[in-house]
Amino acid sequence: MTSSSTPSLQQLYEELPYPNVPISTSARGALAGLYCASLTTAQYARSRAIVSSEGALILNAGCGSGWETLILAEANPGAQLVVCDLSPESVRVTEQRLRYHGFENVELHALNLLDVEQLGLQFDFISLNDVLYLLEDPVAGLKVLKRVLKPQGILRANLHHAYQREVIFRMQKAFQLLGLFDLPTGEACERVREFMHNLISDEARAALRWDATIYQDNTNMRANYLLPGDKGFLIPDLMRMLQEAELGLVCLVDYADWDPTLLFKEIPQWLKPELDKLSPAEQNHFYELIYPNHRLIDFWAEHPGSSLVLPWSNADWLGGRVQLNPILTDDPDFCRSLAKAAQKKVEFTCNWPGASRRRLRLSPAQVAWLGSLLQGPTPVQTLIQQASQANSLEPETAQEQVLTDLMALEEFLFVMLDPTPSGEALDCSWQQNGVLATGQQSLVD
Ligand SMILES: C[S@@+](CC[C@H](N)C(=O)[O-])C[C@H]1O[C@@H](n2cnc3c(N)ncnc32)[C@H](O)[C@@H]1O
Structure with a gap:
């Protein structure tokens, strides 16, 4: 080969x-x-x-x-x-x-x-x-x-x-014209530093994404301005x-961070139905055309068609158990901070790559019952009871709120649902792979 x-x-x-x-x-x-x-x-x-x-x-x-x-x-x-x-x-x-x-x-x-x-x-x-x-x-x-x-x-x-990387590609071409890609690494990197240092202004350097601290390291330089291929x-x-x-x-x-609706303070009335007509990939493309960040x-x-997922039904949720994403429960800092927020009944925020803008915010009312997930997989019914008690809610209201919040957190892959009460392993080969809907704004900073 x-x-x-x-x-x-x-x-x-x-x-x-x-x-x-x-x-x-x-x-x-x-x-x-x-x-x-x-x-x-x-x-x-x-x-x-x-x-x-x-x-x-x-x-x-x-x-x-x-x-x-x-x-x-x-x-x-x-x-x-x-x-x-x-x-x-x-x-x-x-x-x-x-x-x-x-x-x-x-x-x-x-x-x-x-x-x-x-x-x-x-x-x-x-x-x-x-x-x-x-x-x-x-x-x-x-x-x-x-x-x-x-x-x-x-x-x-x-x-x-x-x-997003257009400036770096341009600079790679410029440095290729100057023959820097053909020089030994140390010499090429020194020349790029000298070049940037002598540019007319900080604005010019910023426009070329120059950061003298990061590019002290030859590895970083080679991975960006001097990366062949x-x-x-x-x-x-x-x-x-x-x-x-x-x-x-x-x-x-x-995917949640590519949601076009994130780009608007308030989405114009005519725009939402137009966006809804687009496939998920087209929506992602629309996002990158507007804001390539x-x-x-x-x-x-x-393998195409190998996972067929239907959305969970309310019955799946109500009869199932929910757990935190295991990479969260494996993180002692995360567990400590969530436990502390639950104890003090205060808002909890954390960086979470699965969320829109990669940031998650849980209100004190949400933390009051979500905190118990730190103990392990928990029946949704138990979470509803806890929400009802902690937030003095009627059972129906507590159920509605807990399901709404869990569904949003599940879209962010922050929590996972096991719909089989016995906890038996699922054969999901029958499920149809669905589009992951965008997450709830209320959980986003
Ligand atoms: C930018 S580094 C990324 C390293 C690592 N994946 C990470 O994310 O930290 C790219 C790596 O891919 C390796 N690489 C490039 N082409 C390859 C190929 N055809 N087969 C195996 N490795 C390759 C390079 O040698 C280099 O170590």
Whole structure:
């Protein structure tokens, strides 16, 4: 199989494994990364089934310096990890990082991801962060990964956004004209610093997204202004690529933050019905045309039609149990803060990648009953009773409020519903994959 990358890209990562995070840095509590790396979160988005990571086989393709691998290991307790990277040095650093943090259940390969079939493995979850846009032919990469994805498996990958990163692409072209891509890294980086330092004004530097502190680090410089083979994409590009690779889009990983209604103080009356006519992908495209604020188009994909999900009925909710997303209950800081808010009966806010604007706000009235989820999966009926008692509500009102709030929090993948009272594992193969509706404004800052 031909190599996916130019020799200079290979040299770059061999010289500077990415990202430049100290080996001793822990990934615990790194909620944004853990959310994207969690198989349970991804599978819930895909099939509305609560799937444990225990025993799952996970591929980290293009592991870099192992920071993503460490996050995958933390986010997926009991999973077995297989990692590969073109760069042997990156694989060595990954091994060192995982060993430092006590993760032994990992198989490492200095291998082009285009050759991953030679491992003879099939994966439950495949993760490639900040890799796909580097491949000469990203569709060829997706096709290979599809072949090693189990029938119910899920793939998480991302692409640089063409508009959000437009300035960086322009500067890459400018520095290519100046021959900086052909110089040794140290010299090229020094020249970029000198160039930026001598620009006429701070405004000019800001317009080129220059930050002297961040770009003291050659790894960051090489990952942006001096990155060979970098490419930008839009939502229609993603849809075309998935179609060519015969993969289906589950949804964007941060889909709630691509909701066009977030862009308006008050949505004009004529606009809402027009937006409702658009498919989810068209709505995402509309959003990026108006406000391209996402560096990455980050997505979950699957074998097309493999998950068929119908929305839960009220009966499912009323007879079921709800739990917090496990990456929250695994985070001692989160648990402490929510418990404290519940005890003091005060508002609770937290950063949550699944929410619109990545921020979640719970009112004191919501915290009063949601706090009990810290004890583990809880029957919805118990939550209704607690809401009724804590907030002095009639049972019917408490039921309505609890269901409304739980449904909104579930759309943000903050809570998960197990509709089977006995807690038996669900066979979700019959479910139809639905569109994830946008979250409730009341839960957003
Ligand atoms: C920007 S880094 C991302 C590292 C890591 N995934 C992360 O998010 O921290 C890109 C990595 O992909 C690797 N890579 C690029 N093309 C590859 C390929 N065809 N097969 C395997 N690894 C590749 C590079 O060597 C580099 O380590």
